[in-house]
Amino acid sequence: MPKIKLSEKTIGLIKDVCADFGNQGSELINVLHQVQGKLGYLPAEVQEVIAKELNISVAKVYGVVTFYSFFTMIPMGEFPISICMGTACYVRGSEQVLAEFKRQLSIEVGQSTADNKFSLNCLRCVGACGLAPVVMVGEKVYGRVSPQMVKNIIAEYKEGCATESKSA
Amino acid sequence: MEMINLTIDQKPVVVRKGTTVLKAASSIGIDIPTLCYMKLDDMNIENKPGGCRVCVVEVKGRRNLAPACCTEATEGMEISTHTIRVVNARRTVVELILSDHPADCLICAKSGNCELQDMAHHLGIRQIHYQGEQSMYREDTSPAIIREINKCIMCRRCETMCNDVQTVGVLSAVNRGFQAVVAPAFEMNLDHSVCTYCGQCVAVCPTGALTEVDETGAVIRALSDPTKTVIVQTAPAVRAALGEEFGMPAGTLVTGKMVAALRRLGFDHVFDTDFAADLTIMEEGTELLTRLSAYMAGDQNVKLPILTSCCPAWVKFFEHQFPEMKDIPSTARSPQQMFGSIAKTYFADKIGVKRENLVVVSIMPCLAKKYESSRPEFSVNGNPDVDFALTTRELAHLINLGNIDFKSLPNEEFDQPLGESTGAAVIFGTTGGVIEAAVRTAYEIFTGKPLPRIDFEELRGMDGLRKATIDFNGTPINIGIAHGLGNARKLLEDIQAGNSEFHAIEIMSCPGGCIGGGGQPYHHGDAEILKKRQRAIYSEDKNKTLRKSHENPYITKLYDEFLGAPMSEKAHHLLHTKYFDRS
C-alpha cells in the first residue's frame, strides 16, 4: 500500500471528529463512521491519527476496521456499484448479475476499475426485496436487474453524464 | 463462602462458587484438555476467549456442549467429559484446526514444544478428515521475533499478553471469519511497529506461529572460525531454567553444568553476565545516590524517581510510549551491554585480541536482548559490542548439537576476570532483584555503615506492583517495583501526573522478571514454574559468600585498572547510554 501524506486540513478534520466524541476510545466506531463519511475511506494514515487521538493502539483500530464490512481502506470508484446478495435477490438471480458486472468491468468484488470510475461491492439486503434483484449505483437503486441490463447500466455512467432513467 | 455440589463423570465434587468446570474437574483428577485457555495463577494473567472449543464437555440438560474453561460450576450440575459425543466433537475440532495448519511439524521451530502437536497426539488423531484451503499470510522476521502466522490458531494468548498484560498494543485480532488472524496494524512487520520485543507473545504461543530468531548457526560458525576468539556471558535467569530443557525439575540450579557445557561447546572463555550486573549496580547505584543527594540538597531540577534501565523491552517501551520521560531512567546500560563493552575493550586488550576478532555471545532469557545488541549505539565502527544474543532455548539446542549429556556434566566454575559475581548480581534474574541489589550497595555507600541485614523480603514476591520503604539510616527511601509493562505503565502515569511517591523504581517487562523472559523454556501456562525459578535464584544468592556488588573484587580491580571511578568519563563513555524518542 503506497504511503500517503495527509494534509494538515485532513488531519485537523479527523481530530475534530475525535474531539466531537470526547476522544473516547469507546466511540471508535462512531468516529470511523464519521471520518469515512467525510473522506470516503480509511487509509492506514487516517487510522493512525484516530488511534493517537483516541489513545488506543493502532492495531485495535485496524482490527475494528477490518472486522466491519462497512469500513473500507480502499477508495471507492466514482460510481460505486453494489449488488444486493440478500436471499431474495439471490433466488431471483443476483449471482448472474454480479458475474456479468465482473465480466463487463473486469474487476473482482472489492476492487475498482483502473480509471477509478467504478468499484464493485456486494451488500446484504437493502430491503427492496420486491424489486429483486437489486443493484445500487451510488444512491440510485435499479430493480429487477437482469444480466442483459448490466451493459446499459454501466453505459449510463461511462459517458461521464449519468442520465436519469427509470429505475424499476 | 458458598459451596457448589456437582458431579463430573459421576464423581461428586464440591467447589467454591465461581469455580470453573475445568478447575472443578482437575481438583478430582480429571484433566480436561485445553488449548487456547491459559492462566498464570496469582499473576493476574488469564486468557480464556472460549475460542478453541477443545475443552467442551456435556452438561446434562444443556442443548449444546459447554466449554469447561469458561463455564462456571452450578449447583447440581452433571458433567460428562468423555462421552462419545464429547470425544467426537473434541477430535473434530482439533482436526479442523489441523486442517488449517501447515503440517510441517518435522521442521517446525516449535516441534516438541507445540501444544497443538501434543493435543493431536493426546487425542490420537491419525487422519485429518477435513481438507481444504489453508490460510496464507506473509512471514515476518524482525530482529528478535519471527511471525509465521499460517500457524496461528487464534488462541489469542499473544493478543492478551501484548494488550492486557503489556499494554504495548502491537497485536490485535484482524479481519474476520476464516481470514481472522492476530497481527499488527495493517499487517505490517513487527520492526515497523511499537513492538518492544519483550517476547511474551512468543512465551505463550502454543504453536510455531511466534518464535525467536534463531542465531545458533551463526554462533557455531564463529566457534569453528580459528581466527576468532569466542567468549560467552550468561544471564542470571538462565541458570535457573536451563535444566528444564533437559528434563530436570523446574527450579533446578544448573550454573556449574551450564559452564561445563559452554566450555565443551568450544567457547574460549566462559564468563558471567552477573559480573556486569555487579558493575551495573556500581554505576546505577552511584547515579541514584547522586540524584538523591542533589534532591535532598534542595535541587529542584533533579529527576526522581530514578528508573532502572536493565530491561531492553522496557527501554523500547518508554521510548515509544513515554518519550517525554526519557531523561528519568538511569543512563546505565544493561548488564549485557556493559559486559560487551568491557569485553571488547578492557578484556580484548588484556588478552591481546583485536576487537574484530573477539566474538561476544550472550545467553539470555530474553528476546529483546537480540534487538538490544543490534542497536547502533552499542557498536563501534559497525562492530557490535555483543555479537549474538542467544536465548536459553537456543543454548539448549546448541548443547544438543554438541552431543552433550547435560545431566551428567560436572559442575565447573566461570573463567576470570569477567566471571566473578556476587549474590546481588544473581538476583537480577527476578523481579525486585535489581533494586534489592542496588539497595544493598547504595545503603552502605550512603550511610557509610554495613547493612544490618542483607535480605530485603519486602522487595520480593510476585505481585505485579510492589512498594516498600527502606530506612537509609533515618532517611526513608521509597521504592517501587513493577513487572509486566502494564504495571509499569501505571507507575509511569503516576509520575507523569506528578503523583509518584517513589525515589527509585525497578521495572522489568516480563511477568516475574527475567525468569519469565521470552527466551526461557516454555512454561505452558504453569505459574508454579516461574515461582520455582525465583526460589532457585534467591537460593543461589543465599549460597554466595559475597552478596553485595561493591564487594566483588574483580569489579574493584576493573575500576582500579581501567575505569577509574563509577560515573567517570570513561565509565560514561563505555557503560552509559542515551534514549531516543520513537513515538
Added chain:
Amino acid sequence: MNKIKSLADLKKLQSDVQSKIKLREKGDHSENLVQIKVSMATCGIASGAKETMTYFIEELDHQGIDAVITQTGCMGYCYAEPTIELTMPGQPPVVYGFVTKAKALEIIEKHIKLNEMVDGIIPVTYNSIEN
C-alpha cells in the same frame, strides 16, 4: 410545542390530534359506518355539490356521528344534482337527489339518526364502479 407534563396533558393532546387521522381509521372500518358519496362531476359541482359535501362533513362531525364521506363521479342524474348515495351499515345504498343544505340536515336527522327514509329518493338504476 410545550412539553407534555402529565398524563392528562397527553390525553388532551391525543383527543386534539385524533380527529386528524380519524379519517384514515374510518377507511379501515367503513362497513360499520355511515357512508355518503357525493356526486362530484362537473354538473354536481355546478349545482353546489361541494357545499353539500362540506356541510355533511361538518355537521356529522359536529353531531359526533362517524361517517365516511367521499366524492364520486357522475351518477347519471344530472337533472337532480346535487345527488348523494347514502349507505347505512348493513343496508343497501339509497340515492337522494336535490340535496341542498336543508335536505342534507333532514337526511341526517331522519335517515341517519332515526333510520327513516325521507323524500327525494331516486330509484337506483346503475351499478357502482366499486365491486
Added chain:
Amino acid sequence: MAEYNMHILVCGGTGCKASQSELIKTNFKTRLNEFGLTDEIQVVLTGCFGFCEKGPIVKILPDNTFYTQVTPEDVSEIVEEHIIKGRKVERLLYKDPETKAAIGDAKGMDFYKKQIRIALRNCGFINPENIEEYIGRDGYAALGTCLSEKTPDEVIQMIKDSGLRGRGGGGFPTGLKWDLTRKSESDQKYVVCNADEGDPGAFMDRSILEGDPHSVLEAMAICGYCIGADKGLVYIRAEYPLAIERLKIAINQAREYGLLGNDILGAGFNFDVEIRYGAGAFVCGEETALIHSMEGKRGEPTVKPPFPAEKGYNGKPTNVNNVETFANIPVIINKGAEWFASIGTANSKGTKVFALAGKINNVGLIEVPMGITLREIIYDIGGGIKDGREFKAVQTGGPSGGCLTKSFLDTPIDYDNLVAAGSMMGSGGMIVLDDTDCMVAIAKFYLEFTLDESCGKCAPCRIGNKRLHEILEKITVGDGKIEDLDRLRMLSTVIKDTSLCGLGQTSPNPVLSTLDHFYDEYLAHVTSHKCVAGQCKALMHYSIDAERCTGCTLCFRNCPVGAISGERRAPHYIDQSLCIKCGVCFEKCKFDAVLIA
C-alpha cells in the same frame, strides 16, 4: 385547524422510495396546489405498506383505494380522475391474481385479509415524522399508563402474561428477560434495542423504524421504567439511512414533547435514547457481540453466562430486545395481556412479521397471527408461486434456519413447530423456492453468507463452516462423493454442538435441513452428477440440436467465450472445452435448438 376531507398516503418505505415514491408525493402536492385543494387534501409519506411487490403504493382515504405500481407520471391522472371527478383509475388498482378483477378497496385484497397488524399497526398509516399522528393513535398512552398506574413489577407481570417472546430469533420470553435485568442490582442499567437486522431477505425491523419509530421509543421507555434504566441505546445498521433519519427525528420530537428526557409525564421518571451504529457485521445481532460493538470493539461474542442482564454494556445490566419485540409492547399495555395472549398458539402468542420474498407473487412484509399455516401465507396472502411454477420449499430463519417442504404446508407456524421441523423462526425472513431452485446451491448460498459473517473467534465456526462450504462446493461442481454427504452431516452436528455463539450454533441448519428433506437431490448431485433444478452450472451440458438449428448465428454472436462455431445457415456446434455454461445461447436461441442436459 383545517381538517382534511381526504388523505393521500404514499409509501415511503425503502423499496417504494427506490421507485421514486418521493417524487410521487411531490407531484401530488404540485397537482393539488394547481387545483387549489391543498387545504382539503393531505398528502402523507408513510412507512411501508408491506405490499412491496407492487410498489410504489398510493392509498387514498377515506374510500380505501389502493393503487399499485404508481409512477410519478400517473399522479396527474389520479388527481384529475379520482380526486376531482371521483372516478377511480382502474388500471392502477390492484387486480386479483385469479379473477383479474380490479379491487378498489384495500380491504378486499387477500394480501391484507388474513393479516393482523400489531407491530405494523402504524406502518403505512401514519406519517412517521409526525409525533402527533402517533399520539393520535394512542401513542405514548401505554407509557403514561405504566408511569401513573402500574408498578414495574405489574408491567413485567403483564408482559409475562401476554406470552410475548423475543422476535429476533431465539424466542426468549420477554417478560422473563426484563425481570432478570430488573433483579440485577446496579447503579446504572441500559435498555438496548437491537436494530442490526442482518438476515438477508428480512427487513421488518427496518420497516417498523421507518414507519413507526415512536412505538419503539415508547416501548424502550417502558422497559427502562421496568428494569430501572434511564438510558436507552438503539443499535442500528448504518446501511439503513432512512430508518436512522426517521429515528433521529422521532427522538428529537419525543424530547421536544417531553416524552423522553427528565421527569417524563411528571412521574419523576427519566429516560433518554441514543443511537449507535452498526457497521456491517451480522454477528452483531448476537447480544454479547452487539454490546462489544457498541463499546467500540470488534463485534466478537463472548461466552454466556454472564448474560447481558447481569453484565452487559460497559459491564452494567443491560436488556436487549429487538425492534419488533418492542413494537408489540405498547399494544399489550393498551389492550391488555389477555387480548394479546388470545392471539396465537399455546406457546407462541401474538403475531409475527414475515418478509415474504423469493418466487412468490406478492413479495412484501406481512404480519400474521402465530399459528397461521404456511399454505395460507403462500397461497392466500402471497398470491401463490410466481409464474405458476411448482412450490418446492420455503426457507425460514435465514442463515440460521432451514427449509420447510410441502409436507409442512398445513403445519401451524409458531416457534416450537418451526424448531421441530428443523428450521426456526429467526427474524422472520421467508424465502419461497420453486422447482428451479437447487437445494444444494441454497445451502451453499447460506453457508457462503455465514462464512463471510463469522467473526472467526471460535474454531468450529471459523474453520468448520469453511470446510462445510468446500464440501458443498465440491458437490455443486460435480466432484462430490457419496461419503461427503455423511461428512456434511457429521461436521454440521459438531459445529452446532461446539460453536461459541448462536451464529455458529445454527449455521449448519440450512445444510442439515436440506439434507433431511432433499437427500435425493444431494444424491443426484454426487452419484449421477445431475442437478434437477438446473441451477448447478458445472453439472450442465449445453449442446445444439442439429435438426432444429437454423444456423441463424445468434448464439455464435452472443457466446461470450467464442465456444460456438458453425457456418451461416448450417447447424452450429458448442466446443465443450471452452463452454463456461453461462446459458446465453440457450436464452438467445429462438428455435429451442440449444439443449441442456
